Amino acid sequence: MPTPIAALDTPAALIDIPRMQHNIQRMQQRMNTLGVRLRPHIKTSKCLPVIQAQLAAGASGVTVSTLKEAQHCFSQGILDVFYAVAVAPGKLPQALALRRQGCNLSLLTDSVAGAQALVAFAQQHDERLDVWIEIDCDGHRSGLAAEDEALLDVARILSDGGMHLRGVMTHAGSSYELDTPEALQVLAEQERALCVRAAQRIRATGLACPDVSIGSTPTALSALNLDGVTEVRAGVYVFFDLVMHNIGVCQPDELALSVLTSVIGHQPEKGWVITDAGWMAMSRDRGTQRQRQDFGYGQVCSEAGVWLEGARVTGANQEHGIITLHTVDGDDITERFPIGSRLRILPNHACATGAQFPDYHALDADGGVHTWSRLHGW
């Protein structure tokens, strides 16, 4: 039985279900048009009803960032799971257990030593693991360069060791530093071309490399063509956030996650409204700090979700948020935002803000609120 929003305690993480469904459709239709599968990264939501909505719209399997997410998805009947972080050898027993229960779990490596550890473990347990190789397309984190000689060594080690080399994958994480369509198109093409090139180099040695998986929300929404790519992984598009808004890949009315908060005080001479959504609720993510617009710890909206221009969370302690307002003479913020009144805050980074909450409260089109639980920890 849905409860009304007025019955919620604060702070609360709200999902606007119609916006979320719109975002899911937008990305899925784009991937359908580009002729690739979509394997959403569920690290953003870590929430089953959200994942089920993505699968219902046409997603092919899921991407996860932890084995706990993999376990949870599998326990809910989702079999095709890609653990897209180079696996630590100490986690292989847990991965093996999942596979032996029937989960079609794919693993990732980006080094000779990592591949050797995978092969040694798999051979010891008479197992043929599904393995992808990570490609570095923009220098921002992990992966092997497409032209790196070690790429072919890793492919050979996996193949000779009896593993199932599923393909190559990359993530253009540096897309978060861009904010023009032109720059995003260039990076999207670089991500595509380098990952396809890595697959071609492996195939040229006679090895099979069926899949080419790329993805980040900004590049997925900017690519002009995805020739040679078989699947896209993207995550944050399901909720979007202020970082994505600054990058230019979503509109304000596509932001589906917000934090409901109560006003608990004021410092009128400073133009401050104090709320109960501090950094424990918003997270410490300051992802917009070096972007086009710095939103502090978040953009303030009315309880109904209307963007209040110029009102931002400029400071945060653990359970105190400080909203700074542009006030004009005669504007009494204690009257405009009285103690006990409620606001919604749009977060910088949906993945980080969501992680602060054990549950989401999901608002349907009729104003009903559904409680959706969320994974926490590893």
Added chain:
Amino acid sequence: MPTPIAALDTPAALIDIPRMQHNIQRMQQRMNTLGVRLRPHIKTSKCLPVIQAQLAAGASGVTVSTLKEAQHCFSQGILDVFYAVAVAPGKLPQALALRRQGCNLSLLTDSVAGAQALVAFAQQHDERLDVWIEIDCDGHRSGLAAEDEALLDVARILSDGGMHLRGVMTHAGSSYELDTPEALQVLAEQERALCVRAAQRIRATGLACPDVSIGSTPTALSALNLDGVTEVRAGVYVFFDLVMHNIGVCQPDELALSVLTSVIGHQPEKGWVITDAGWMAMSRDRGTQRQRQDFGYGQVCSEAGVWLEGARVTGANQEHGIITLHTVDGDDITERFPIGSRLRILPNHACATGAQFPDYHALDADGGVHTWSRLHGW
């Protein structure tokens, strides 16, 4: 039955129990010497065995940042609980329920409107609430100035409304911006003097104002005298962290919280070691960013806890940490920190890093590991 550290999955939040006990003794003895009660702020640990160790050492009651913490403490037999955030009117029914179950819960307000809401609610429910008034001693957040006329209005509203005015409290949060003993002593004296002054102003009207509560870890460890103060609230001292180290109130061997992580890859030409402790494990807190030493997302130590000079987590994605090392010719980081090896990361901010984990793993002096659960959410 304690398990060895080698059996832990990563990332894991480790508490060094001997260090924690040392920190608890250090603060308690200091407060005993200064002749005040210590009411530790449990928002740092949110963990019962930690709180119990603080109480066993002599703490008088607890300070909490959420009613969930209050509920948890009360359910474990801790009766004297101060909810030290100005209470949102919407939370009063939950507070009342706790009091009616037998919890000696104190509430906080810093405004006429807040006091009126408290009185109206209490009178409606025939209840005499324990209420403190928040004083602003350094302009960093909430509270009334000691000389504010509204201070006496609030005291009168509470008293006339039948509430039990417990006292005044303040928190010198701006101590986090200082890093010399002299500056900290000055702020500690300002915190003491302004809070005592507020109490004196209330008493001069004929009202009782028995308690004067101050506190932040840096000022508590810097105050030369606490004349007129009856209790100190401090939290992060129980674990300390890199922010406190930069402020100058703890030594490296007093940092009791760290994150155990596994090496999952390298970018040798960049001097990068990639781990499985990204921002989901460390939090997004960059509290050392504008301090004396910027530790990135954390200081790297060996698995045994030995500080590795010059090794810091300079980048973090959700489940990837990037450690940057100063390397010299011939130093092969793939050999020095092989895939699967483990490290410990000291966090910027213990309150924020702890919050990322459902459990702590607490190491006793014999190397045994105990699993201690932690509160999450509101």
